[in-house]
Amino acid sequence: MKIAFLADPLSTFKTYKDSTYAMMVEADKRGHEVYAFQQKDMAVEQGVVSAKVARITMTGDSQDWYRAAEPAETNLGEFDAILQRKDPPFDMEYVYSTYLLELAEKQGAKVFNKPSAIRDHNEKVAITQFSEFTSPTLVTGDEARIRAFQKQHGDIILKPLDGMGGTGIFRVKADGMNLGAIIETLTGNGQYTIMVQRFIPxxxxxxxxxxxxxxxxxxxxxxxxxxxxxxxxxxxxxxxxxxxxxxxxxxxxxxxxxxxxxxxxxxxxxxxxxxxxxxxxxxxxxxxxxxxxxxxxxxxxxxxxxxxxxxxxxxxx
Structure with missing residues (x-):
C-alpha cells in the first residue's frame, strides 16, 4: 500500500516515544510505501485536492531515522490510505484541513480517522454523549451555573475545551478559593465555553x-x-x-x-x-x-x- 501521513514536521519527532513514528516503522517493515506531508502542504485547485508529498525512506537508525525525497505535487486520491496524525491545537487551520480531506475522500482518498468524525468529536465534549460513564459534568460559560455546580459538588476540575497536554486545567476545592479568577480566565469573562467536572480522587x-x-x-x-x-x-x-x-x-x-x-x-x-x-x-x-x-x-x-x-x-x- 501507499500510505501518506499528514503529520507535524518529521524533524520534531521524538522517536523513543512517538506513535506516528512507530506506525511508520511497522508499515515500512511490511513493505508498504511511506509518504509524509504537512497541513500547510495541502491545496484545492479546480476542485481537486492535492498536496506536496515526500516519499520517506526509513534508515533503521532511531536518531537519523529517515530520508525524504523531494516533495511532489500529488492528488491525494492516489494513496491507498491517508493517516491524519497532525497534533492539536484543534484550531481553525485544523478544521480547514478536515474540509480538504473530506473533499479528497469524495475523490477516492481513504482517510483515517475520518475527517468529519474528527471534526464532530471535540475531545472534551464528546464524553457528554456517554454520560453513564462520566463523573458529573457541566459544559458552559455561565459563571452562575459554574458556581452552583461547585457549591453542589465541592471539589471540582475546570478546563478549556481546546486544551491539550493538561494545559489550562485548574482544581478548585470545597472552599472555592480563586474560583472567580479561574472562571474569568478560562471563560474570558463569559465569552468562552469550558468544562467543569467533579474531581475524581x-x-x-x-x-x-x-x-x-x-x-x-x-x-x-x-x-x-x-x-x-x-x-x-x-x-x-x-x-x-x-x-x-x-x-x-x-x-x-x-x-x-x-x-x-x-x-x-x-x-x-x-x-x-x-x-x-x-x-x-x-x-x-x-x-x-x-x-x-x-x-x-x-x-x-x-x-x-x-x-x-x-x-x-x-x-x-
Missing amino acids: AIEKGDKRILVIGGKPVPFSLARIPQNGEVRGNLAAGGLGVAQPLTERDFEIANALGPILAARGLLLVGLDVIGDFLTEVNVTSPTCFQEITQQAGFPVAATFIDALEAAVTAAAK
Missing part, C-alpha cells in the same frame, strides 16, 4: 489512556500518574507513564464505546479514564503506542497496521 493512581483500534481495546492502558503534587497526569505535564492491564470497568467502557466510534469512522481512539470514569475521547492523534509496547510487550503498532490494512481492504470492496 483516583487521579492519584493515574489518568489511564486506553487505546481502541478498529473498535476493540488494546488490553493494556498507560496510566499517567501525577508527580510532584500535580493534579494533572499528562506526560506533557510531567506525569509518569505506567502500563497496566485493563480493569473490568476499563473493558466495560471501551467495549461500549468502541463499536460506536468505529462505525463513525474513527479507526483509532484514545479513551482517557480516571478511576471508573471516562474523561476524554481523543481522536486527533492518539498516542502511547511505544510506552505500552515497551512496558507490556503488546504490539500496538502492529495491531494498528493490521486494522488499517483490513479497513482499506473493506473500503475497496
Whole structure:
C-alpha cells in the first residue's frame, strides 16, 4: 500500500516515544510505501485536492531515522490510505484541513480517522454523549451555573475545551478559593465555553489512556500518574507513564464505546479514564503506542497496521 501521513514536521519527532513514528516503522517493515506531508502542504485547485508529498525512506537508525525525497505535487486520491496524525491545537487551520480531506475522500482518498468524525468529536465534549460513564459534568460559560455546580459538588476540575497536554486545567476545592479568577480566565469573562467536572480522587493512581483500534481495546492502558503534587497526569505535564492491564470497568467502557466510534469512522481512539470514569475521547492523534509496547510487550503498532490494512481492504470492496 501507499500510505501518506499528514503529520507535524518529521524533524520534531521524538522517536523513543512517538506513535506516528512507530506506525511508520511497522508499515515500512511490511513493505508498504511511506509518504509524509504537512497541513500547510495541502491545496484545492479546480476542485481537486492535492498536496506536496515526500516519499520517506526509513534508515533503521532511531536518531537519523529517515530520508525524504523531494516533495511532489500529488492528488491525494492516489494513496491507498491517508493517516491524519497532525497534533492539536484543534484550531481553525485544523478544521480547514478536515474540509480538504473530506473533499479528497469524495475523490477516492481513504482517510483515517475520518475527517468529519474528527471534526464532530471535540475531545472534551464528546464524553457528554456517554454520560453513564462520566463523573458529573457541566459544559458552559455561565459563571452562575459554574458556581452552583461547585457549591453542589465541592471539589471540582475546570478546563478549556481546546486544551491539550493538561494545559489550562485548574482544581478548585470545597472552599472555592480563586474560583472567580479561574472562571474569568478560562471563560474570558463569559465569552468562552469550558468544562467543569467533579474531581475524581483516583487521579492519584493515574489518568489511564486506553487505546481502541478498529473498535476493540488494546488490553493494556498507560496510566499517567501525577508527580510532584500535580493534579494533572499528562506526560506533557510531567506525569509518569505506567502500563497496566485493563480493569473490568476499563473493558466495560471501551467495549461500549468502541463499536460506536468505529462505525463513525474513527479507526483509532484514545479513551482517557480516571478511576471508573471516562474523561476524554481523543481522536486527533492518539498516542502511547511505544510506552505500552515497551512496558507490556503488546504490539500496538502492529495491531494498528493490521486494522488499517483490513479497513482499506473493506473500503475497496
